[in-house]
Amino acid sequence: MAEVDQAKIAEFEKNRAQLMNVSAQKQQMQMQSMALKQALDELTKTKEKKVFKAVGNILIQQETTVVKKELKEKQESLDK
Numbered sequence: 816m817a818e819v820d821q822a823k824i825a826e827f828e829k830n831r832a833q834l835m836n837v838s839a840q841k842q843q844m845q846m847q848s849m850a851l852k853q854a855l856d857e858l859t860k861t862k863e864k865k866v867f868k869a870v871g872n873i874l875i876q877q878e879t880t881v882v883k884k885e886l887k888e889k890q891e892s893l894d895k
């Protein structure tokens with residue numbers, strides 16, 4: 816009986832750890848989605864034709880419409 820209980824406890828702990836990992840990943844994805852939404856809101860407000868976009872450790876200038884499209888695609892993939 817004790818072996819069965821230990822196996823159940825081990826399985827419970829494993830499932831609990833998986834749940835915590837999934838929960839942390841979900842929270843991280845929600846934060847990314849919120850950041851993307853804020854960026855899209857700012858791009859919608861701007862009247863600039865070109866904006867700067869971070870690529871690695873550098874900033875590049877790109878057309879606002881291109882950046883908006885890329886951010887919308889990223890947000891859609893996160894929200895799936």
